[in-house]
Amino acid sequence: MSKRFVIVFSLFLLSFLAINLKLFQWQILKADTLVALAKSQSQTSFWLTPQRGDILASDGFPLATNKMAYVLFARPGDMKDKDVESQLLATVLDVSLATVSARLSTTSAWVPLDWHLPEAQKEQLDKLQLAGVGFDENPTRFYPEGSMAAQLVGFVGKDSAGVDTGYFGLEGYYDRQLKGRTVLATVVKDALNRPILSKTDDNIDETTGRTLQLHIDRTIQYDVEQKLLSGVEKYGAASGLAAVMDSHTGAILAMASFPNFNPSDFWDFDPASFRNPFVSDTYEPGSTFKPLVMAWAIDHGLVTPSTQCDTCSGPVTIGDATIHTWDDKYFPNTTMTEVIQHSDNTGMVYVAQKMKLDGMLSMLHDFHFDQLTGVDLQGEAEAQIHDKNNWYPVDLATAGFGQGLAVTPIQLLTAFNSLANDGIIMEPQVVASIQKEDGTTIDIQPKELGQSVSSTTTKVMREMLVNAVNKGEASFARVKGYRIAGKTGTASVAVAGGYNDPRTIASFIGYAPADDPKFTMLVILHEPASSIYGAETAAPIFFSIAKDIFTYWHILPTVNE
Amino acid sequence: MKLRILIISSIVLAVVMGIAKIAVASSLSTSGISYGLLETQIQTLQKQNMILAEQLYTDTSLTEIASEAATLGFVPDGKVVAVDSSIPVAYAR
Numbered sequence: 001m002s003k004r005f006v007i008v009f010s011l012f013l014l015s016f017l018a019i020n021l022k023l024f025q026w027q028i029l030k031a032d033t034l035v036a037l038a039k040s041q042s043q044t045s046f047w048l049t050p051q052r053g054d055i056l057a058s059d060g061f062p063l064a065t066n067k068m069a070y071v072l073f074a075r076p077g078d079m080k081d082k083d084v085e086s087q088l089l090a091t092v093l094d095v096s097l098a099t100v101s102a103r104l105s106t107t108s109a110w111v112p113l114d115w116h117l118p119e120a121q122k123e124q125l126d127k128l129q130l131a132g133v134g135f136d137e138n139p140t141r142f143y144p145e146g147s148m149a150a151q152l153v154g155f156v157g158k159d160s161a162g163v164d165t166g167y168f169g170l171e172g173y174y175d176r177q178l179k180g181r182t183v184l185a186t187v188v189k190d191a192l193n194r195p196i197l198s199k200t201d202d203n204i205d206e207t208t209g210r211t212l213q214l215h216i217d218r219t220i221q222y223d224v225e226q227k228l229l230s231g232v233e234k235y236g237a238a239s240g241l242a243a244v245m246d247s248h249t250g251a252i253l254a255m256a257s258f259p260n261f262n263p264s265d266f267w268d269f270d271p272a273s274f275r276n277p278f279v280s281d282t283y284e285p286g287s288t289f290k291p292l293v294m295a296w297a298i299d300h301g302l303v304t305p306s307t308q309c310d311t312c313s314g315p316v317t318i319g320d321a322t323i324h325t326w327d328d329k330y331f332p333n334t335t336m337t338e339v340i341q342h343s344d345n346t347g348m349v350y351v352a353q354k355m356k357l358d359g360m361l362s363m364l365h366d367f368h369f370d371q372l373t374g375v376d377l378q379g380e381a382e383a384q385i386h387d388k389n390n391w392y393p394v395d396l397a398t399a400g401f402g403q404g405l406a407v408t409p410i411q412l413l414t415a416f417n418s419l420a421n422d423g424i425i426m427e428p429q430v431v432a433s434i435q436k437e438d439g440t441t442i443d444i445q446p447k448e449l450g451q452s453v454s455s456t457t458t459k460v461m462r463e464m465l466v467n468a469v470n471k472g473e474a475s476f477a478r479v480k481g482y483r484i485a486g487k488t489g490t491a492s493v494a495v496a497g498g499y500n501d502p503r504t505i506a507s508f509i510g511y512a513p514a515d516d517p518k519f520t521m522l523v524i525l526h527e528p529a530s531s532i533y534g535a536e537t538a539a540p541i542f543f544s545i546a547k548d549i550f551t552y553w554h555i556l557p558t559v560n561e
Numbered sequence: 562m563k564l565r566i567l568i569i570s571s572i573v574l575a576v577v578m579g580i581a582k583i584a585v586a587s588s589l590s591t592s593g594i595s596y597g598l599l600e601t602q603i604q605t606l607q608k609q610n611m612i613l614a615e616q617l618y619t620d621t622s623l624t625e626i627a628s629e630a631a632t633l634g635f636v637p638d639g640k641v642v643a644v645d646s647s648i649p650v651a652y653a654r
Contacts, residue, residue: 065618
């Protein structure tokens with residue numbers, strides 16, 4: 001081998017090694033740094049904030065959607081005439097000059113003046129062409145029907161990290177479905193900073209929030225709210241709530257309560273009004289509970305509609321307690337049908353004592369009062385029922401007429417609805433379907449939770465409840481021409497373990513038309529002032545709403561009167 | 562001879578592929594500009610759609626319609642008449 005060959009070979013070898021060393025340095029040692037540097041020169045990455053899904057009523061009209069709004073900001077250092085601009089800003093924003101001036105007097109380079117500036121005001125400011133004033137798009141939540149179904153819908157606020165988050169109602173319960181996924185998107189640009197058509201992200205399928213289609217019927221919801229608000233004012237009640245359920249599917253057609261709030265300006269309202277009392281509060285149901293106790297007793301052969309009460313000729317004494325009827329009128333040998341008609345407490349004590357404690361506990365279990373209903377709303381509360389070992393004889397007696405235990409209105413509505421549905425308990429459902437970004441829909445099917453009593457018993461109860469409506473205390477308010485099955489309720493408010501407080505919870509629960517139930521409804525008024533009785537306050541509201549639903553659904557009268 | 566054809570073919574192939582690459586890159590680059598313009602247009606339309614939807618929803622909400630109806634003097638009809646379509650018991654001859 002010649003010397004010249006060795007030299008040339010060595011030079012090539014050294015060059016090869018040098019090149020490989022440099023490549024090693026670039027591709028292995030400094031790879032991450034160089035890749036990042038290259039990306040910074042050719043790519044721009046940013047977080048894509050997904051658009052929050054809509055909440056639609058059954059007719060497709062949004063109860064919650066998004067609208068365009070802007071962050072209005074100022075750069076005080078860039079403003080030409082701060083005094084003049086402050087005056088103009090104050091005029092357009094409809095705030096005091098002092099407020100704007102105070103914000104602009106800061107030494108900060110960037111000062112936010114409004115976080116949710118509407119489009120109209122933005123256009124006004126655009127025309128003024130103010131120096132040092134700018135806008136950033138900031139779509140915000142919009143509730144076209146204002147406070148309609150506020151506690152049911154909930155609202156969107158900021159969490160501790162400043163991220164939009166749903167609270168209460170559907171916004172809270174379905175927050176993960178509604179908010180979508182925040183993704184990092186990348187745009188590749190050429191040397192002249194023009195975008196190049198390229199794949200931006202591997203994982204941006206379905207980033208937009210899903211849309212909820214509700215069972216809520218906007219017309220019924222509006223009517224319920226109008227009638228309930230009117231009733232709360234007319235009867236001087238502290239608060240009121242009502243809900244309408246589809247008797248066969250358990251779908252919630254309307255749910256309202258007062259006082260309520262406006263989700264668009266929730267910060268201006270008492271936080272106590274954010275809770276949905278229909279699912280989050282418990283109360284003693286009083287006489288609206290009697291049909292359930294009676295149905296269970298009939299179903300188990302303990303009584304029949306014609307069974308006569310032999311302990312109903314006067315007040316019933318149990319231990320230290322004496323139980324009276326609501327009007328202190330007594331009907332010796334009254335039948336069970338009349339017990340429901342007169343809402344006779346002594347008659348229900350008679351039934352409860354026949355059931356005994358095990359029977360009462362079984363009744364509470366069979367009507368699912370010992371569990372949550374599973375309604376798709378945030379904050380469902382549990383019923384307050386004594387442990388088996390803490391029942392005294394008087395507790396058994398009072399439970400017969402719905403005192404001494406507390407349930408949520410949604411539990412009572414769900415349980416009572418089973419009497420309208422051949423004894424089948426349906427899960428209360430607010431959302432009918434969930435629509436995905438790609439157009440596919442997830443339908444939520446009605447769900448049977450169990451059987452409370454037999455179908456035969458519900459038919460017997462139907463006649464007892466129709467009789468109660470036609471001949472009971474609320475008969476003056478009933479809708480003539482229609483058979484409605486229902487029951488009034490007037491529950492004393494328990495204070496410090498007793499019932500001496502004159503305040504009451506007045507209510508009415510029922511379903512209609514009785515022979516082919518379409519809806520089940522519960523109306524509750526807390527502490528009505530004009531009359532303490534459900535028959536004179538909640539019942540007229542119930543019948544007024546029922547009448548409107550008959551008209552709206554074209555349900556014809558079946559009785560000539 | 563075969564080697565020569567192979568070399569020429571390789572060179573031609575390399576040139577064709579090079580030209581194709583330039584053409585595709587050039588096409589992508591221009592498409593990128595169009596893509597950018599389309600993106601801007603989509604955003605503008607989405608924004609306008611959002612603004613128009615807000616106006617539509619505001620003007621057609623039940624709350625607004627009921628308020629407007631009350632202003633115009635419309636009131637609910639308290640009496641509803643149902644026309645019964647059942648057959649009479651007897652027809653007059």
